[in-house]
Amino acid sequence: MKPKCGKMIPSDNCSWRFDVFELPLKEFNWHYHTEYEICLTLNSEGSKHIGDHVSYYNQADLVLLGPNLPHSWQAKPINNEKNLIIYVAQIPAIWLDNLVRLNPELAVLAKMLTLSLRGIEYSPTTTKQSLILFKAMVSAEPIERYILLLQLLTLMANDRNYQVLSSSFFTFSNKTDISVDKLDNVITYIYQHYTDVIRADDLALIAHMSTNHFHRFFKQRTEKTLNQFITQLRIGKACKLLINTNTLISAICDQCGFNNASNFNRHFLMVKGITPTEFRESIKNPSPL
Numbered sequence: 001m002k003p004k005c006g007k008m009i010p011s012d013n014c015s016w017r018f019d020v021f022e023l024p025l026k027e028f029n030w031h032y033h034t035e036y037e038i039c040l041t042l043n044s045e046g047s048k049h050i051g052d053h054v055s056y057y058n059q060a061d062l063v064l065l066g067p068n069l070p071h072s073w074q075a076k077p078i079n080n081e082k083n084l085i086i087y088v089a090q091i092p093a094i095w096l097d098n099l100v101r102l103n104p105e106l107a108v109l110a111k112m113l114t115l116s117l118r119g120i121e122y123s124p125t126t127t128k129q130s131l132i133l134f135k136a137m138v139s140a141e142p143i144e145r146y147i148l149l150l151q152l153l154t155l156m157a158n159d160r161n162y163q164v165l166s167s168s169f170f171t172f173s174n175k176t177d178i179s180v181d182k183l184d185n186v187i188t189y190i191y192q193h194y195t196d197v198i199r200a201d202d203l204a205l206i207a208h209m210s211t212n213h214f215h216r217f218f219k220q221r222t223e224k225t226l227n228q229f230i231t232q233l234r235i236g237k238a239c240k241l242l243i244n245t246n247t248l249i250s251a252i253c254d255q256c257g258f259n260n261a262s263n264f265n266r267h268f269l270m271v272k273g274i275t276p277t278e279f280r281e282s283i284k285n286p287s288p289l
Contacts, residue, residue, distance in 0.1 A: 010092075013142045016149070017090040020138060022083040026075040035090040036116060037065040038152065040130055044084040046075025047240050050119035051166025052187075052229075054236025056243060056272075058282065062127040064156060066116035067093040069166065074240070087134040089149060106150075112157045119165035126159040167224060182207040186218070194233050195257040200226055234258065235271045242280045249276045 011017050016035075026046065045058035050071045058078065065071055077084045100106045100113065112120065122130070133152045137145050156162075186203050203226070204214035218226050238256045241247055250261055258264035268276050 011142075011145075014145065015095050016092060017088070018137050018145060018149075019088045020134075021086040021088070023086070024077070024083050026073045026084060026086070028072050028074040030070060030072045032068050032070045033090065034067050035092050036067060036096055036113070037091075038087075038089040038130075038156075039063050039065065040087040040127070040134055041073065041075070042085040042087075042131070043077050043079055043082055044073075044075045044086075045078050045243075046073060047236075047243055048073050048075075049236075052233075053119060053165040053167075054233070054239065055165075056239045056279065059124070060127045060131070062122040062130050062156075063165070064112070064116045064120045064122075066113070066118070069117060069119055071119065074244070087131075087137075089137075089152070091149070108157050109153055112153075115162075115164050118167070120156075121163045121165055122156055122159050123161035125161075126155060129155055182209075183218075190230060190233065194230060194237065195255065198226075198230055230257075231267050232271060235268055238264070238268065238276065239272070239279065242276060249280070252276070 011019070026041075026044065028049075030049070039062070041057075041061045044061065045056075047054060047056055048061065048063070048071070050063065050065065051069055075084060097113070100109050130152060133148050133155070137148050140148060185206050189203065189206055190198060200214060201211050203218075204211045207214055207217065209217060215226065218224075218229070224232070234256045238252050241252045241255065242249075247255070249264075253261050253264040256264070258267065265275055268274075268279070272279060274282070
């Protein structure tokens with residue numbers, strides 16, 4: 001599925017956009033935009049898709065997304081009596097990049113903005129503190145909101161327990177590079193056939209490379225071996241089924257391309273740190289913010 005390009009409309013009398021959404025459900029909407037985006041999601045559980053990263057979450061979630069990084073959430077409220085809440089700040093890349101370049105005081109943000117091209121998830125402590133700033137933005141005047149945005153960016157930049165989400169493949173935006181097209185074709189094939197047996201020889205033919213060259217090329221561009229990439233994709237798909245359906249785990253094993261339950265359990269434990277049964281149980285008993 002190709003991501004759709006989103007369009008940002010700035011808030012009144014502002015250079016950037018601030019918004020708050022209350023939704024009964026967050027449907028999957030694979031998209032990207034040319035702005036930086038800060039997204040705080042509350043009372044929400046489900047899956048988030050950032051570049052080639054797929055993970056389950058069931059607590060307050062704060063992320064920073066760089067320009068042109070495909071992303072989406074698929075989630076429902078933890079407390080069904082209330083809507084899920086999403087605070088969003090979208091900041092034009094040229095505007096923010098120039099602020100950092102022209103103001104030495106903002107140099108602390110430079111590394112974070114570079115890493116945001118792969119998506120950054122922040123620690124629970126930073127997430128809780130960000131909510132205070134987001135709530136203050138709701139009733140703030142444009143200049144006050146601008147100051148609060150700088151405070152929020154500083155808070156995030158000082159977090160030492162952040163996690164980078166997507167592989168470096170999604171930082172490539174130059175579509176005139178023929179190697180990007182080759183990797184696009186390979187990734188598309190893997191996503192279309194992840195339930196089948198996928199052979200490196202076949203992917204090498206798609207990329208017009210020898211098999212040995214393909215293995216090096218794939219590892220260099222995705223920071224994962226082919227087997228690691230396919231396993232992570234299959235586990236991500238399994239998480240979606242565990243979250244959104246009551247399908248038997250043995251059936252999910254087959255639907256996600258694993259040849260037996262033992263193999264599925266072993267790989268799931270290796271990637272997620274818990275078994276599929278424990279993962280599904282955690283959905284029923286989410287951790288509070």
